[in-house]
Amino acid sequence: MGGEFQLPELQNYIDGEFSTPANSRGQQLHDANSGEPLQVRAAASAEQVGAALAAAERVHQARLWEETSASERAEWLDRIATELEADGVADTISQADSLTSGAIIRTTRKMARLLPMVFRGAAAYLREGHLDQRLPGPCGDVEYLRRPWGPALLIAPWNGPTAIGSHKVASALAAGAPCILKPSEFTPHSAVMMARAIDRAGLPPGIFQLTVGDRSIARQMIEAPCIKAVSFTGGLAGGRAIARLCADDFVPTQLELGGNNQLVVFEDADLDKAATGIAYGLTNLNGQWCRALGRLLVHKSVKQALLERVLAILADIRLGHSLDEESDMGPLVHGDHYEQVLQDIERLRRCGGELLCSTALPQLPGYFVAPTLVDGCEPRDTREEIFGPVATVHSFSDDDEALALANGTELGLAGYVYSGNLERAFAFARRMRTGGVKINGYSLLSIGEGAPRSAWGLSGLGEEGHAQSIEFFTGARVIGVSPQDPLGGR
Template sequence: MLQNIIDGAKSEPNKLLPSWVCNASTAEPLFQQRSADVAQIDKAIVVAEKVHQSGVWANLAPAARAAILDDAANALEAQSAKIAEADALSTGAILKFTSVVASICPMAFRSAANLLRNLADQQNPALAGPHGELQIERLALGPAAIIAPWNAPSGIACHKIASALAAGCPVIVKPSEWAPLSAQYIVEALLEVGFPAGLIQLLHGDAEVGAALVSDSRIAAVSFTGGLAGGRAVAAACGQDIKPAQLELGGNNALVVLADADIDASCDAVVQGMVTLNGQWCRALGRLLIHSSLAEQVISGVMSRLEALRIGSAVDSNSDMGPLVHAKHLEHIESTVAAYKALGAEVLQSTPLPSLSGYYFAPALITGLSPEQTRNETFGPVATVHTFSDDEEAVALANGTPFGLAGYVFGEEQHCWAVANRMRTGIVKINAVTMMNLNPLAPRPAWGLSGLGDEGVSESFEFFRGSRVIGVGARP
């Protein structure tokens, strides 16, 4: 079932891995994981380097690249249902959410195309040198490694691929071994569009494949989304070659409920932050910070809503939430909660579990722990609860982790602005929890251990480019 795509041709990954990808909703095995071997990895890099050196794509006029990216968007739109179902089966996220994520695929390519068209209309800055005007250019860096995660895999991969292609870079895509099918469908669809052979390649495999790509000096740039340990490994490998690394990692995101917050809206948002993608997204709620005067009402309201939540199969339209991605991740969440309980925490759960064999876990609020005991990311439908008495304490709690990806503040709007402006995090949303950005053109920054380098339509595009300045310094 799994196929590498190297130089426009499909080939079976040569290595069998010990684990299987299972239907997260039933625990039924779908297929055994496979991995590209050293020879297949090297061949893909050789092809990518050859494509870049030929200039067949990088030297194409921006308007011409934009037209092909538009065609790619149309091709991906036609495959969106297939992509969404593949993500639902392997990750456990319900179709309602994977369909939204799959819709990012054509959107990412259209946004990149529009950026290129606007670029074609712009003039490079004019600067005078000693003898005439300088030539200032932004050029494609070269072959790019795209390493995508298992959560929201299709949308994240497409954003990175579209940005790199718009910049003029050949790409080698390495999806997570736990959710590889949607990437295969994406690259297969792109091959039908008319991109030059070898411009877009796909390698399946585990972290060894990613490490081989990242550490190869022929790879000019790496865009990675994943966990902190993986991000550190990528950063260290890129550091050896001093090559650019774009890292979107995890977060232990705070939702702050101020004293003047609407309680019902706050409770709805807490549930949304916990169950979107089953809590398996980098901007999910990790810490619920409540003004002490509202704590009892908010906790009660959240538990009441969770009790009415329907957990079930990811492909069942009646499900509000699905299972976790695989057995090992379920074990991780369960052991994290057990460790909290051993520290003296009270674990609050009210959602009934289905009588199915998948990897199901009821969303949990954790009370009774100090902030210092809950600094790390859980990456599941679990939120620790802490109270505060004033804004100073709320801000200190919100900023009390080494992460800085997202935050949420609920209360009177101007009051929220005052608190949000003091939060050390890349994105703060006021009176809302949403999976999508507040504006698709806004950057998605990451502070601290949450990552390195902004993502976004223009930000990711520029990541894959470098500057060159040419001018006459002297005349004989």
């Protein structure tokens, strides 16, 4: 299916030079569609990581990037975007992401083509002057400046390597922070392609660096005194570990950790529209994304009719090879995750759940799981996230019962409400303890331009978005002429 496509060579990019990762434990990256090995997983050595940290600290101490004007940084970001628009870059990224993560090529292609826009958007933010403002003061204008904390560590996940990795890099560079990107060891190739584009753009050494490897190299960097901010997208266990490591020195952390997201369908909802949203929430990115559907909460009077519509839609979903243009959904990322999702489904079945699925499995040996609804479990047994195409079903009789279910987990990333009464839907959504609620629709994109993506509870810490992510890497500095108060408090 992939033809003669070859994955990009795994490389570090340290202090302006590409290098071969020094460590290899013999583990392989596998084709998610077949389980066949694709490439040896490699990792930067402790010495290579140390060199990256030293370069970032050198740039920080010299104020090389921090004191590059916002307009000049914007020009650099535009140059990087231009290099990312070069022939073959988007195609290589989309195929690599599709093979290794299992996301279908139509989705990874869209993400790869948006990549230059991420850098151009950060450049536009700088040109609007948000990091250098003037406020009125008692003795003249006061300078309100946002300046980088210092070198930043960026840890990107395997399920959205291109979109999330590029957002972190563009935001840190816009903020004036030297940054080190550590992509997931399962999907590192878009990071390599970004490093090549940044190198071609001529960005001075040490401002952006790439280290490939697993969590062990991430720990070495988090513990380094020179790292002054950490942006992480991933699982709850990883987020907790990072928070603990950063706590003693109050290193700012931006954590997006996933969610067991609730979708509420009231009795007055358009059931066809709701069924489409449910199917999307189960199948987009193969259910492997932080805002995927986790729990379906439906009014008991329309439950059966809704489930029939959902199963009819899922019966037409083509689950197949991720590089097949006709596939609507692909496999899970790797064997361990596949086994974990199957175990989660079996656990729910043992808890009394009835498995509802209608999508045919392909005749392929990869890590394929049909989108599945599980009906009949007690809410107390469904509070944890399953990072795959699986959601539980719960019914309610009135709005109060629905709200108790919707707020019945410690996670709060995304929510969805379907109702024919927008006033009722908005009123209900305002009471959901979650970072964002979409009404009568389900989309991969943010709900509005400039709107942040927030996390409540165990779903994370901080906000992400166009402005919010750039400002995360900065602290406020306020400077102005002050009145002199008299001694003695007179």
